[in-house]
Amino acid sequence: MSGIATARSPRLVVKVLCFAFGVIACVIVAVFVLFSVQTNARVTRSVVENMEASQLRFAGLDARLRREHTLQAMALAENPTLKAAVDTYYSERGNEHELGQLRSTIETELTKLQQIMAVPALSVTDVRGTVLASAGPQKGDWPAGARVTLHVEEDGSPVETVVMRNHHAYAATAVPLVLGRDVVGEFFLASPLDDAYAMSLAEEARADIAILLDGRVIATSTSATLRHSLEGVALPLSGTLMLGGDEFVVQRLSSVDSANVYALGSVTEAARAAGSDTGWVLLFTGAGALLIAVIGSWWLARTVARPIDRLSNSLAQMAKARDFDKPLPPTGGSRELDTLTATFNELRTAVSLAEAESEATYLGVIGALATALDARDPYTAGHSQRVADLSVSIGRQMQLSEADLETLRLGALLHDIGKIGVSDAVLRKPTKLTADEFEQIKLHPTLGARILKPLRFLDAQLAIVELHHERPDGRGYPHGLKGDEIPMFARIVHVADAFDAMTSARAYRGALPVTAAISELWRLIGIDFDAQVVQAMAALPVALTEPGSSEEPATERPSMGGLVPFPSRSVAAGQHPQLALRRAE
Amino acid sequence: MDRLQVCAGVALSMAVLCSSARPDVVARETATGSLTGRVHVVSHPARRLATAGVYPGRIVGIQTDRETSELDNVIVFVNATTRVDSVPQRVSIRQTNEEFVPHVVAVTAGSTVEFPNDDLIFHNVFSLSRVATFDLGRYPRNASKARTFTKPGVVKVFCHLHSHMSAIVRVFPHPYFAVPDRNGRFTIPDVPVGRVEITAWHERAGEVTRSASVEDGSAAELTFSLPLTDPE
Numbered sequence: 169m170s171g172i173a174t175a176r177s178p179r180l181v182v183k184v185l186c187f188a189f190g191v192i193a194c195v196i197v198a199v200f201v202l203f204s205v206q207t208n209a210r211v212t213r214s215v216v217e218n219m220e221a222s223q224l225r226f227a228g229l230d231a232r233l234r235r236e237h238t239l240q241a242m243a244l245a246e247n248p249t250l251k252a253a254v255d256t257y258y259s260e261r262g263n264e265h266e267l268g269q270l271r272s273t274i275e276t277e278l279t280k281l282q283q284i285m286a287v288p289a290l291s292v293t294d295v296r297g298t299v300l301a302s303a304g305p306q307k308g309d310w311p312a313g314a315r316v317t318l319h320v321e322e323d324g325s326p327v328e329t330v331v332m333r334n335h336h337a338y339a340a341t342a343v344p345l346v347l348g349r350d351v352v353g354e355f356f357l358a359s360p361l362d363d364a365y366a367m368s369l370a371e372e373a374r375a376d377i378a379i380l381l382d383g384r385v386i387a388t389s390t391s392a393t394l395r396h397s398l399e400g401v402a403l404p405l406s407g408t409l410m411l412g413g414d415e416f417v418v419q420r421l422s423s424v425d426s427a428n429v430y431a432l433g434s435v436t437e438a439a440r441a442a443g444s445d446t447g448w449v450l451l452f453t454g455a456g457a458l459l460i461a462v463i464g465s466w467w468l469a470r471t472v473a474r475p476i477d478r479l480s481n482s483l484a485q486m487a488k489a490r491d492f493d494k495p496l497p498p499t500g501g502s503r504e505l506d507t508l509t510a511t512f513n514e515l516r517t518a519v520s521l522a523e524a525e526s527e528a529t530y531l532g533v534i535g536a537l538a539t540a541l542d543a544r545d546p547y548t549a550g551h552s553q554r555v556a557d558l559s560v561s562i563g564r565q566m567q568l569s570e571a572d573l574e575t576l577r578l579g580a581l582l583h584d585i586g587k588i589g590v591s592d593a594v595l596r597k598p599t600k601l602t603a604d605e606f607e608q609i610k611l612h613p614t615l616g617a618r619i620l621k622p623l624r625f626l627d628a629q630l631a632i633v634e635l636h637h638e639r640p641d642g643r644g645y646p647h648g649l650k651g652d653e654i655p656m657f658a659r660i661v662h663v664a665d666a667f668d669a670m671t672s673a674r675a676y677r678g679a680l681p682v683t684a685a686i687s688e689l690w691r692l693i694g695i696d697f698d699a700q701v702v703q704a705m706a707a708l709p710v711a712l713t714e715p716g717s718s719e720e721p722a723t724e725r726p727s728m729g730g731l732v733p734f735p736s737r738s739v740a741a742g743q744h745p746q747l748a749l750r751r752a753e
Numbered sequence: 754m755d756r757l758q759v760c761a762g763v764a765l766s767m768a769v770l771c772s773s774a775r776p777d778v779v780a781r782e783t784a785t786g787s788l789t790g791r792v793h794v795v796s797h798p799a800r801r802l803a804t805a806g807v808y809p810g811r812i813v814g815i816q817t818d819r820e821t822s823e824l825d826n827v828i829v830f831v832n833a834t835t836r837v838d839s840v841p842q843r844v845s846i847r848q849t850n851e852e853f854v855p856h857v858v859a860v861t862a863g864s865t866v867e868f869p870n871d872d873l874i875f876h877n878v879f880s881l882s883r884v885a886t887f888d889l890g891r892y893p894r895n896a897s898k899a900r901t902f903t904k905p906g907v908v909k910v911f912c913h914l915h916s917h918m919s920a921i922v923r924v925f926p927h928p929y930f931a932v933p934d935r936n937g938r939f940t941i942p943d944v945p946v947g948r949v950e951i952t953a954w955h956e957r958a959g960e961v962t963r964s965a966s967v968e969d970g971s972a973a974e975l976t977f978s979l980p981l982t983d984p985e
Contacts, residue, residue, distance in 0.1 A: 246916045247916065248911055248912065248913050248914070248915070248916035249881075249913075250916075251911065251916045251917075251919075252879070252880075252881050252909065252911040252916075252919075253881055255909055255911070255919060256880075256881045256882050256909045258956070258957065259882065259907040259909050259921075259956070260882065260883060260907075263883060266883045269883075270881065273881065346917060347916075347917060347918075347919045348852070348856070348917055348918070348919060350957060
């Protein structure tokens with residue numbers, strides 16, 4: 169992966185992850201919000217429905233309970249002993265002992281009834297509402313002598329009344345004790361409107377219950393805090409209201425006298441309960457979705473990024489190796505990437521074609537230049553081309569690679585390019601050169617190097633041009649390098665150059681025969697020429713060493729083969745160099 | 754509650770009649786006079802239901818059109834505790850149509866009250882009153898049980914089977930009492946002369962007491978008014 173890309177912009181994986189994560193998170197949040205809103209609405213509706221159902225159920229139950237209560241009370245009020253005792257009570261007025269006896273008769277009777285009925289309190293009053301006797305666990309609130317105001321209908325039908333006794337509220341059902349057509353007293357059942365009662369109602373109604381008397385809370389089935397927040401609140405017949413920060417649905421279930429029984433349902437709590445269930449589901453679903461998104465996007469990013477990485481790696485390697493010849497392998501990641509690779513390859517081909525073309529143009533120009541250079545002197549005409557050919561032959565003999573041969577050929581072709589800067593007078597001087605003139609000549613390798621230097625694609629040839637006059641013994645120019653310090657290509661070109669010079673006629677001498685030239689080469693091994701190169705040269709078939717062999721068929725000089733029959737065989741082995749040279753001479 | 758009041762007004766005129774004889778009463782030669790008067794009930798002091806009971810129509814065979822008057826439940830008597838012997842009486846309180854008839858009787862001490870059962874159903878007679886606590890048990894139609902009351906006082910009688918039934922037996926140590934007729938008129942004969950307290954009593958209305966002078970051989974007319982206030 170390329171570090172540069174990371175620094176500039178986030179990696180694909182990160183981007184895809186972020187995107188997938190973001191989208192899913194948004195979806196989850198949206199779902200959650202929608203769900204919450206809907207849950208709240210649904211919960212409110214269900215609480216309201218629950219309340220209404222409670223109210224209906226409760227109303228039926230309440231009516232039945234009250235009727236039962238009433239019937240109980242009426243049945244109990246028909247007790248003859250009670251009636252007799254109460255009626256007798258009037259006629260015994262003034263006799264305290266007798267009255268006490270009658271009261272205990274009443275109480276005994278009431279206790280019996282209470283044990284059967286299990287009513288919290290049973291009581292009997294005279295017609296003015298003075299309690300004569302009471303029974304039941306709550307009888308302490310109804311002591312004999314206490315005055316109680318009870319509502320009684322004219323026709324004697326029982327009425328439920330709320331009575332406060334000792335700060336306790338009671339729902340009392342009063343029935344007249346009737347003797348003939350006379351009412352002799354009141355008999356009543358009282359049950360406390362306390363928290364226990366509210367809780368029993370809460371169980372029936374399946375909702376919280378609050379009992380309010382004249383707007384004051386007298387009993388609840390709820391917590392003390394809620395009870396506190398109910399104080400002084402005007403509760404509607406039905407509806408919703410805020411209590412202690414929570415939303416409640418309120419429904420009046422029934423009313424007894426001035427006491428009202430309300431059912432309370434907490435929407436907030438129900439929503440919380442419903443929400444926590446669905447919240448968990450949502451949380452798990454969301455976590456799962458996120459996990460899948462992460463895995464999926466990681467996989468996706470990897471699938472996309474991997475081939476891209478491969479591609480960029482290939483490109484990087486290609487750039488590093490400066491090897492643009494091989495086409496990029498298809499990544500196989502996706503059709504798009506393969507297309508990209510193919511396009512790149514086409515581009516590369518086009519570019520290398522163009523490059524090759526421009527290179528060829530350059531070379532053509534340079535070649536033309538060299539040819540023109542050679543043409544300045546009739547004696548050196550075709551020299552560069554011949555040196556190039558011979559160098560390639562030697563190089564091939566030395567088993568150089570084709571690329572090296574190409575380098576060699578081009579370098580050899582251009583080796584004398586620096587002679588452009590040498591005046592014709594010096595160059596074409598038929599006589600011996602003066603030291604000065606020779607110094608001028610000696611400048612041409614450096615000059616040639618300078619000329620070619622700007623042409624980057626001729627970098628490899630530069631050394632050939634610059635060093636093709638260096639000699640193993642260090643007496644060459646321009647640097648006086650020795651032996652191995654001189655690059656092999658330069659040595660090859662040096663040998664080929666010398667050979668061609670020797671076998672070409674000059675104004676001041678004739679052309680040396682090939683064999684003589686070769687002998688000369690042999691002779692100067694280690695001094696002027698590199699042994700390895702000379703050996704390779706000598707091993708060449710005669711035809712190839714022939715000046716102008718590239719143009720003319722080798723058959724024109726068949727004798728050459730006889731004179732120097734494959735000197736490579738002996739020379740290459742280094743067996744009779746002297747013999748070969750002597751023969752040549 | 755007080756709407757159940759039945760009007761009761763009492764006008765009592767009293768005549769003290771000389772020597773109006775009651776042959777069965779003492780042959781003593783003491784001077785006696787008569788007390789006459791009139792009771793008019795204009796109001797009932799206690800609650801009274803508009804309907805006959807808690808369960809309307811429950812009491813089968815009740816004779817709702819039976820002529821009743823609060824005057825039947827009033828006793829006028831001389832308020833004296835001195836025992837005056839007299840011939841014991843024998844009176845009846847019949848159990849008819851789930852009612853004790855009459856509702857109120859006044860007897861002298863030592864008298865016997867019979868309780869014949871006229872109904873097709875069983876009845877019972879019992880009392881919780883101090884002066885006569887008793888239970889005659891249950892008995893069927895045409896049977897009768899009796900009870901002799903020796904102590905003076907108010908005896909309230911009930912039926913254990915029918916809680917709406919009640920009756921009152923008022924026992925006096927002397928024979929100087931009367932129950933007014935349908936017009937409210939009554940006569941108490943042979944009352945010894947002297948200053949006496951005369952009381953008009955109703956079981957729930959309570960009582961009103963007046964003083965009167967009984968003079969020999971003369972009849973004193975007294976105007977009485979039963980109290981309409983609540984008894985206390």
